[in-house]
Amino acid sequence: MPELPEVEVFRKEVAEDAVGEIISSVSVGIPKMIKFITPSALTKALQNQKITATSRFGKNLLLKTNNGLFLRLHFGMTGYLQYEKDDLPLPQYTCIALHFKSGKRLIFVDPRKFGAVQYIDNLDDFLVKAHIGPDVETLTQKEFASLLKDRKRPIKITLMDQSLMSGLGNLYTDEILFQARIHPETAAESLSSKELTTLYKKIRSVIKEAIKDHAEREQMPVRYLINHRKQGETCPQCKRGKIHMKTIGGRSTYFCDFCQKEPN
DNA sequence: CTAGATGTTAAGGT
DNA sequence: CACCTTAACATCTA
Numbered sequence: 333m334p335e336l337p338e339v340e341v342f343r344k345e346v347a348e349d350a351v352g353e354i355i356s357s358v359s360v361g362i363p364k365m366i367k368f369i370t371p372s373a374l375t376k377a378l379q380n381q382k383i384t385a386t387s388r389f390g391k392n393l394l395l396k397t398n399n400g401l402f403l404r405l406h407f408g409m410t411g412y413l414q415y416e417k418d419d420l421p422l423p424q425y426t427c428i429a430l431h432f433k434s435g436k437r438l439i440f441v442d443p444r445k446f447g448a449v450q451y452i453d454n455l456d457d458f459l460v461k462a463h464i465g466p467d468v469e470t471l472t473q474k475e476f477a478s479l480l481k482d483r484k485r486p487i488k489i490t491l492m493d494q495s496l497m498s499g500l501g502n503l504y505t506d507e508i509l510f511q512a513r514i515h516p517e518t519a520a521e522s523l524s525s526k527e528l529t530t531l532y533k534k535i536r537s538v539i540k541e542a543i544k545d546h547a548e549r550e551q552m553p554v555r556y557l558i559n560h561r562k563q564g565e566t567c568p569q570c571k572r573g574k575i576h577m578k579t580i581g582g583r584s585t586y587f588c589d590f591c592q593k594e595p596n
Numbered sequence: 597c598t599a600g601a602t603g604t605t606a607a608g609g610t
Numbered sequence: 611c612a613c614c615t616t617a618a619c620a621t622c623t624a
């Protein structure tokens with residue numbers, strides 16, 4: 333699930349549901365997902381804290397507490413949140429549950445356990461140490477172009493490199509390149525300024541549309557690649573080409589052989 | 597039964 | 611330093 337749009341949808345939900353809630357207790361279900369602090373220390377630190385604000389940086393969701401610290405949630409491949417009445421037993425694969433004084437709870441469930449939870453006192457420091465580059469949504473076109481300058485790697489890999497810019501994952505990177513009609517293996521540095529402009533605009537429009545659709549694939553326009561990630565499908569854009577799959581940078585990459593011409 | 601899946605990191609190497 | 615590949619993590623589903 334969670335690339336930038338999914339995390340942004342989670343953030344909005346938390347902003348609506350959980351901001352203002354006061355944590356009465358915390359349960360940790362998967363200790364290994366709690367980073368740099370023991371579960372008991374985290375539990376203690378969060379006790380009686382109020383959630384005062386939410387923010388997102390790349391694929392990270394940040395919940396600010398009234399002592400000024402940030403609870404960082406990273407959703408890995410399969411993590412998600414649920415805000416609900418705090419009565420039934422916690423579901424399987426609950427990483428952490430925040431129990432609120434209101435009788436509600438916010439739970440972070442992650443079946444594959446690739447996600448992470450951390451309690452951060454200095455955001456800038458964290459971003460530097462974790463090698464997280466600027467959020468793609470806040471990049472200006474100039475900054476974007478300069479980040480890609482002299483990058484010899486395929487554009488697909490470059491866009492997904494979280495240390496360069498953060499937020500894009502496998503699915504949305506394919507979508508953006510598809511709509512920009514750029515082959516995923518094109519060297520980043522070889523893109524023309526026209527292509528860079530298109531790419532930049534597509535990053536913004538695809539993210540915007542995905543968030544508008546609550547990051548639900550079924551809600552997205554049929555012309556999007558996202559619901560046609562299957563080898564041999566007819567391209568939903570040009571209706572002429574066929575969708576191909578190729579492993580690039582170790583990730584399954586889908587593209588149209590007609591819209592996205594191979595680089596020389 | 598097997599392969600692959602929205603992510604990240606480590607390790608080894610050029 | 612820039613870059614590449616592979617493996618590992620844990621579980622589910624096609």
